[in-house]
Amino acid sequence: MVQTATEKSTEMSLEEMTGDLVAQAMKAGASDAEAVAYEGDEFSVTVRMGQVETLTESGSRALGLRVFLGKRSASVSTSDLTPDGLRQLREGAMALVRITEEDSCAGLPEPGEFGALPGNLHLYFEDVYSLPVAERIEWARRAEAAALAADARITNSNGGSFDATTGRKVMANSRGFLGSYRTSYAGVSASPLAEDENGAKQRDGWWSGARRMMDLESPESVGKEAARRTLRRLGARRVTTQQVPIVFAPEVARSLIGSLFEAASGDAIWRSASFLAGKLEEIIAAPGVTIIDDNTMLLPSGVGGFGTSPFDGEGLPSLRTTVVDNGVLRSYLLNTYAARKLGMKSTHNASRGLAGTPGIGCGNLYLEPGTRTPEQILGEVKAGLYVTSLMGFGTNIVTGDYSRGATGLWIENGQLTHAVEEITIAGNLTEMFRNITAIGNDLEFRGAVAAPTLRIDGMTIAGA
Numbered sequence: 001m002v003q004t005a006t007e008k009s010t011e012m013s014l015e016e017m018t019g020d021l022v023a024q025a026m027k028a029g030a031s032d033a034e035a036v037a038y039e040g041d042e043f044s045v046t047v048r049m050g051q052v053e054t055l056t057e058s059g060s061r062a063l064g065l066r067v068f069l070g071k072r073s074a075s076v077s078t079s080d081l082t083p084d085g086l087r088q089l090r091e092g093a094m095a096l097v098r099i100t101e102e103d104s105c106a107g108l109p110e111p112g113e114f115g116a117l118p119g120n121l122h123l124y125f126e127d128v129y130s131l132p133v134a135e136r137i138e139w140a141r142r143a144e145a146a147a148l149a150a151d152a153r154i155t156n157s158n159g160g161s162f163d164a165t166t167g168r169k170v171m172a173n174s175r176g177f178l179g180s181y182r183t184s185y186a187g188v189s190a191s192p193l194a195e196d197e198n199g200a201k202q203r204d205g206w207w208s209g210a211r212r213m214m215d216l217e218s219p220e221s222v223g224k225e226a227a228r229r230t231l232r233r234l235g236a237r238r239v240t241t242q243q244v245p246i247v248f249a250p251e252v253a254r255s256l257i258g259s260l261f262e263a264a265s266g267d268a269i270w271r272s273a274s275f276l277a278g279k280l281e282e283i284i285a286a287p288g289v290t291i292i293d294d295n296t297m298l299l300p301s302g303v304g305g306f307g308t309s310p311f312d313g314e315g316l317p318s319l320r321t322t323v324v325d326n327g328v329l330r331s332y333l334l335n336t337y338a339a340r341k342l343g344m345k346s347t348h349n350a351s352r353g354l355a356g357t358p359g360i361g362c363g364n365l366y367l368e369p370g371t372r373t374p375e376q377i378l379g380e381v382k383a384g385l386y387v388t389s390l391m392g393f394g395t396n397i398v399t400g401d402y403s404r405g406a407t408g409l410w411i412e413n414g415q416l417t418h419a420v421e422e423i424t425i426a427g428n429l430t431e432m433f434r435n436i437t438a439i440g441n442d443l444e445f446r447g448a449v450a451a452p453t454l455r456i457d458g459m460t461i462a463g464a
Contacts, residue, residue: 001190004236007144011191014037014063014438015033015170015178015180016065017037017081017086018036018063018171019035019172021033021089021090021172022034022173022174023173025067025090025093025094025197026088026174028090028099029069029094030068030282031068031069031070032173032174032175033065033066033067033068033075033173034065034173034174034314034451035063035066035169035420036062036063036064036169036170036173036232036352036354037061037062037063037170038061038062038063038168038169038170038354039061039165039167039168040059040060040165040166040168041057041059041129041165041166041167042056042057042060042163042164042165043056043129043133043162043163043165044056044161044162045058045089045136045140045160045162045163045456046160046427047140047141047144047160047161048144048157048158048159048160049089049156049157050141050145052137052145055137057117057133059125062078062354063077063078063079063354064076064078064272065077065090067093067096067316068101068106069097069098071104071105071106071107072097072101073100073357074097074304074396075102075355075356075357075394076089076092076093077089078275079220079344081233084117085128093134095290096370099414104340105337105340105341106277106312106337107336108173108175108336109314109315109316109336109346109394111175111176111369113137113316113346114175114316114317115177115316116181116310116311116315117310117311117317117318118124118316119294120305121304121308121309121310122180122210122211122304123181123182123183123211123304123308124166124181124183124184125211125213126184127214128166128212128213129164129166131213134266136164137162139188140159140160140161140162140188141221141288142219142223143160143161143188143189143190143219143222143226144157144192145223146190146221146223146224147160147190147191147223147226147227148192148223150192150222150223150224150228151227151231153195153231154194155193156192156193156201157190157193158192158203158205159190159191159192160189160219161187161188161189162186162187163185163186164187165181165184165186166182166183166184166185167183167184168180168181168182168183169181169183169198171311171352177315179311179315181227181309181310181311183428184211184212185209185210186210186212186213186428187207187208187209187210188207188208188216188222189205189206189207189208189224189226190205190207190219190223190227191203191204191205191224192204192223192226192227193230194230194233196235198289201235202233202236204229204230204233204371204373205226205229205230205445206223206226206229207285208221208301209306209446211303211304211306215301215303217445219266225435232310232409232416234419234420234423235418236407236418236420237418237421238421238423239410239423239461239464240463240464241460241461241462241463241464242359242461243459244381244385245384245385245423245455245456245459246425246455247377247378247381247384247386247411247438247456248387248451248453248454248455249386249408249453250390250440250442250443250452250453251388251446252352252389252442253451253452254447254450254451254456255390256429256432256451256454257291257365257367257449257450257451258449259397259402260276260294260364260433261323261362261365262274262395262397263276263397263400263429264276264323264331264333265332265360266332266333266334266335266338266341266344266360267338267360268351268397269338269342269350270338270341273301273397273398274398275399275430275448276329276332279300279329280330281326281330282330282333283326283327283434284324284327284328284430284433285329285434285436286327286435286436287324287327287435288437288439289324289326289428290321290322290326290367290368291323291324291365291366291368292322292364292366292368293320293321293333293347293349293362293365293437294364294366295307295308295309295312295318295323295348295363296308296318296319296320296363297364299364299445305364305448306364306445307363307449308364309363311348312335312349312350312351312352313350313352314335314350315334316336316346316348316350317348317400318348318452319348319425320332321337321349323365327434331346331347331350331362332344332347333362334346334347334349335346335349335351335360336350337357348376349361351457362448362449364445364448364449364450365448365449365450366443366445366449366450366451367439367443367450367454368439368443369441369443369449369452370439370440370441371441372436372438373440373441373442374453375408377438377440378416379414380438380455381411381414381456382412383410383412383426384410385408385409385410385423385461386408386409386410386411386416387404387408387425388407389407389408390404391406392404394424394426395429397430400430401428402425402427402432403424403425404426405423406420406423406424406425407419407423407446420463422460422463423461424461424462424463425459425460425461426459427458431458434461435458436454436455436456437456438454438455439452439453439454439455440452440453
């Protein structure tokens with residue numbers, strides 16, 4: 001029986017496909033080449049008021065090729081993995097690389113730098129697809145139902161959802177590296193709406209995500225927490241413009257750590273587009289502030305973290321990097337290109353899509369927890385704001401200026417008294433990190449970036 005070209009391509013593993021594509025690019029005249037392949041499946045359902053609103057089930061398979069001709073480079077990608085599609089990909093890359101500009105910092109890492117973490121990092125679990133479709137829908141329905149049943153003031157819903165994804169990444173290059181790994185994820189969420197006696201409406205939500213089903217919180221607990229968070233927003237009002245201590249809840253404190261990552265990213269540093277440029281080994285935060293980027297982390301459950309991987313986007317083994325140590329900036333986060341621009345070594349933080357040059361990404365980026373409970377931190381505030389959500393993108397990484405719309409709860413004599421909305425909080429990241437006066441003990445990883453409760457003094461609330 002004669003096989004078609006498509007059937008032959010389907011039989012090739014992604015490892016064989018990427019390795020062959022690299023070899024073919026070298027034969028075509030490339031001085032170096034790198035291929036990356038992704039394949040994955042995705043399921044997502046949203047239920048609103050008990051009825052399925054959206055349901056998505058899909059799979060994808062695609063490949064990217066980056067080629068070098070001396071100090072010139074080009075990259076292309078395709079989802080056509082037939083022999084003819086891969087031939088066009090290779091020819092397109094080689095045609096493009098001949099007309100690009102030279103860059104003295106372009107190129108793959110040195111041969112001796114490649115590698116991957118050994119052993120099982122526990123990133124993939126088949127059980128995320130263990131539930132039949134009807135039960136996945138039921139998980140979304142149960143989360144929403146628990147929220148709706150929590151209180152008579154919850155009258156509507158933006159929905160309950162259940163998601164499951166699996167993925168696989170393969171990378172090969174002309175310097176002898178070949179690596180692959182698989183990942184999985186499942187999540188459940190609820191987003192109810194509440195209405196007070198005057199007809200004013202508020203909404204909020206909650207979620208749980210994990211690499212395996214057994215680590216997910218129950219739909220009922222997610223729905224009840226979503227309801228609690230929504231109900232506490234009823235009766236929200238503005239407060240006057242003033243300077244008071246601001247306490248950031250963990251789910252918003254992590255955005256501050258994300259802003260520091262952007263400022264410490266090598267791309268921003270070599271362009272002098274960051275308030276942290278030239279600040280290595282200087283004090284940039286309060287004593288006790290230690291920020292780690294750990295691409296190797298296993299969570300307490302023994303499962304790999306949301307940002308854990310055996311190698312980075314260039315095939316370098318994952319590392320643990322101390323970015324800020326007790327207030328002192330110890331390291332920028334670099335891929336090979338940014339490291340060459342700065343005359344430094346890569347911190348193995350390359351991120352890689354299918355097309356384009358590698359970017360810089362974080363692994364499990366977190367602020368180390370302190371010793372105080374959130375209740376102790378709140379109890380020390382005579383008057384202030386507990387921020388529970390942020391809006392907008394008012395962070396200037398070049399200057400450090402920070403201004404975000406916010407909602408939360410007012411703190412009076414150490415107690416949460418009433419909801420607050422329609423305000424803006426403002427400061428400068430340089431001063432904000434130096435003015436961290438309390439760090440909570442409630443660090444929890446609900447994503448790749450995490451932080452405990454934080455108190456920051458000296459910020460301004462712009463309100464009524």
